[in-house]
Amino acid sequence: MKTEMIGIVGTGNIGACMVTLSIGNGLRTIVVVHSEQGKQRCMKIVEENFADLKAYGLVTDENIEAAMKLLKITFNYEELQMADFILEATSENLKVKKEVYENIERVCSDDTIIASSTSSITADELAGLARVKERLVAAHPFQPAHLLPLVELVGSKFSSEKAIEKAGEVLEKLKRKVVTLHKDIPGFIVNRLAQAMFRESLYMIEQGAATVADIGSFSGDYCIGNDADHYQ
Secondary structure, X not given: OOOOEEEEEOOOHHHXXXXXXXXXXXXXXXXXOOOHHHHHHHHHHHHHHHHHHHHOOOOOHHHHHHHHOOEEEEOOHHHHHHOOEEEEOOOOOHHHHHHHHHHHHHHOOOOOEEEEOOOOOOHHHXXXXXXXXXXXXXXXXXXOOOOOOEEEEEEOOOOOHHHHHHHHHHHHHOOOEEEEXXXXXXXXXXXXXXXXXXXXXXXXXXXOOOOXXXXXXXXXXXXXXXXXXXXX
């Protein structure tokens, strides 16, 4: 799949960090916002991300200037017409997501892949909100999304193999480490493992085997992942 343009809907940390990742990898990126506040928040996070990368010597001013030229922020869904792949990174609210999908499907072709960054809603639930269910998948990144490479890719019972394959290709083009689930399960992989660790940690504290500080010292060094947005 030749990706010419990526669309992003959602201007929280995940959305803005995915913007950073997309334009940083040389892809034209259209971001749809719903308020001036959302627009300003997105720009602020993107600029701060690049400033941090520059401070560590990972990008130059020239790199940043070139990347920012690839970014367009708009209030109009019509701007997404030419997008090959659209990431929906809105709040974990089915009503909100349904409205977003309706707007996307109103202006985009049926071949455009829609991927949700959800960490708590199953792919099957998401597919139930869309008109063209075959092209919708879940693509769950981890925070900060422009730095941590892991993405859990999950298809629903409706998702076509073509949609899953294309989504994986786009994510790999963004230099992500893609783990494709064979079955749509609540919480996907990492959050389920993290919750198991959390439950065991509570048990050890309750049993007096370790203190909160003890557990914290281990989790800081050895935790398999942290999806901060999931717990906010």
